[in-house]
Amino acid sequence: xxxxxxxxxxxxxxxxxxxxxxxYLTHIIIKQLKKHDIILLDYPRLIRLNPFAxxxxxxxxxxxxxxxxENRDEVELVEKIVLxxxxxxxxxxxxxxxxxxxxxxxxxxxxxxxxxIGAIYSIYSISYAEEFAKKIGARVHKFKKGRGIIGSIxxxxxxxxxxxxxxxxxxxxxxIGTKRQLDQESIYLMNEKTYPExxxxxxxxxxxxxxxxxxxxxxxxxxxxNTAEIVEKAHKMVKSFEEIExxxxxxxxxxxxxxxxxxxxxxxxxxxxxxxxxxxxxxxPHDIEGGHVFFKVSDNTGTLECAAFEPTKTFRNTVRxxxxxxxxxxxxxxxxxxxxxxxxxxxxxxxPQYRLINPLxxxxxxxxxxxxxxxxxxxxxxxxxxxxxxxKELINRDIxxxxxxxxxxxxxxxxxxxxxxxx
Numbered sequence: 001x002x003x004x005x006x007x008x009x010x011x012x013x014x015x016x017x018x019x020x021x022x023x024y025l026t027h028i029i030i031k032q033l034k035k036h037d038i039i040l041l042d043y044p045r046l047i048r049l050n051p052f053a054x055x056x057x058x059x060x061x062x063x064x065x066x067x068x069x070e071n072r073d074e075v076e077l078v079e080k081i082v083l084x085x086x087x088x089x090x091x092x093x094x095x096x097x098x099x100x101x102x103x104x105x106x107x108x109x110x111x112x113x114x115x116x117i118g119a120i121y122s123i124y125s126i127s128y129a130e131e132f133a134k135k136i137g138a139r140v141h142k143f144k145k146g147r148g149i150i151g152s153i154x155x156x157x158x159x160x161x162x163x164x165x166x167x168x169x170x171x172x173x174x175x176i177g178t179k180r181q182l183d184q185e186s187i188y189l190m191n192e193k194t195y196p197e198x199x200x201x202x203x204x205x206x207x208x209x210x211x212x213x214x215x216x217x218x219x220x221x222x223x224x225x226n227t228a229e230i231v232e233k234a235h236k237m238v239k240s241f242e243e244i245e246x247x248x249x250x251x252x253x254x255x256x257x258x259x260x261x262x263x264x265x266x267x268x269x270x271x272x273x274x275x276x277x278x279x280x281x282x283x284x285p286h287d288i289e290g291g292h293v294f295f296k297v298s299d300n301t302g303t304l305e306c307a308a309f310e311p312t313k314t315f316r317n318t319v320r321x322x323x324x325x326x327x328x329x330x331x332x333x334x335x336x337x338x339x340x341x342x343x344x345x346x347x348x349x350x351x352p353q354y355r356l357i358n359p360l361x362x363x364x365x366x367x368x369x370x371x372x373x374x375x376x377x378x379x380x381x382x383x384x385x386x387x388x389x390x391x392k393e394l395i396n397r398d399i400x401x402x403x404x405x406x407x408x409x410x411x412x413x414x415x416x417x418x419x420x421x422x423x
C-alpha cells in the first residue's frame with residue numbers, strides 16, 4: 001500500500017478587466033472535483049500579491065487549493081479537470097491575461113514560503129518563477145506568456161500568521177454584465193448585526209454598500225470577515241432580487257497588512273514596495289493640481305515625499321491637519337515616482353502650535369500697538385508697556401493622537417482596516 005499524495009494546485013491570471021474571475025473558475029473546478037468524490041482538505045485560498053504589480057487586474061489575487069489523493073490516476077484526473085477549465089474559461093482575448101497553473105506534490109518548504117513573501121514585497125519575473133518551480137519540482141503549465149505562474153507558486157506557498165475569509169456569491173451567467181440586483185437595506189442590516197467581525201460592507205463616507213464589484217465579472221457580492229462562520233452567516237442575511245448561482249468561502253491574506261515591511265529606514269526603501277515607517281512631519285501638507293495632497297516626512301536616514309491622492313476623498317482633510325513636528329507612523333507604498341502613497345497613519349505625538357498675538361493688559365483687555373517700536377497701549381485703561389514683542393498663544397489642534405485610514409472604497413485589498421488593528 002502506497003502513501004496518499006498531497007497535491008497543491010495554484011491558478012492565476014485567468015481574468016481581465018472585461019470579465020471572468022479566477023475565484024469563479026476555481027469554484028467551477030472544485031464543484032467538478034466533488035463529482036469525482038475529490039474533496040478539498042481546506043478552504044480554497046485567495047492570496048493577494050504585490051499591489052504595485054504592473055499587469056495586475058485590480059486585486060492581483062492568485063488562487064490555490066490542496067487535495068489528498070490515493071493514486072496517480074487521481075492526480076491525472078485533477079490535473080485534467082483543472083487545465084481543461086483554465087483553457088475553457090480564461091479571458092485569453094485580454095491583452096494582459098496570461099494564465100499560469102502550478103501542480104506541486106508534498107509539504108510546503110521554508111524556501112517556498114520565502115518565495116511567497118517575496119512575491120508580495122517585490123516584483124518577480126516570469127523566468128525567475130519558472131526556474132523556481134523547476135527547482136522545487138513543481139509541474140508548470142503556461143498559457144500565452146504564462147505570467148500567472150508567479151502568483152500560482154505564491155498562492156500555494158504562503159504562510160498565513162494572520163488571515164481573513166471572504167464569502168463570494170456568484171451570478172447566473174445570463175445576468176453577468178447587467179446591474180446587480182441586491183436589497184440594499186438587507187446589506188445595512190447585515191452590517192449592523194455582524195460588524196466588526198465582518199468589515200468593509202458599507203462605505204461610511206459615501207453612505208453606500210461596498211460589497212458589490214464594479215466590473216462585469218461573475219461575482220454578485222463579496223463579504224469579508226474574521227472567520228468562515230461569520231462570513232457565511234452574513235451571506236445568509238443578504239437578500240438578492242436576482243437568483244444566486246452559488247457561493248464559495250475563501251481563506252485569504254486580505255486586510256492583514258502582509259504587504260507591509262517594517263523596520264526599513266527611509267534611505268533603504270525600494271520603489272514598488274510597501275512599508276511601515278516611524279517619522280516626523282518636516283513639510284506641511286499642500287494641495288496640488290488634481291486634488292492630491294502632498295507633504296514630507298523624515299526619519300534619521302532620509303526624507304520622504306508622501307501623498308494622499310484624490311480617490312482617498314475626505315481622508316485628505318485629515319492629512320491637511322498635520323503640522324511640522326508631528327510624529328506619525330505611516331503605512332503605504334512607494335510608487336515608481338518615489339512618492340509614498342498613504343494607506344493609513346497613526347499620529348503618535350501632536351506637536352504644539354503657536355501664534356503670535358498682542359499681550360494682555362493687567363485689566364484683562366488685549367493691548368494694541370502704540371506705534372512702531374513704541375510698545376503697546378491698552379485701549380480700555382490706557383496702560384502702556386515698552387516691549388514691542390508679541391506673546392505666544394497655543395493653537396488648539398483639530399486632530400488627536402490615534403489611527404486614521406482611507407475610506408473603504410479607496411482601501412487596498414491587503415491593507416488592514418483600523419477595526420482589525422490590535423496595537
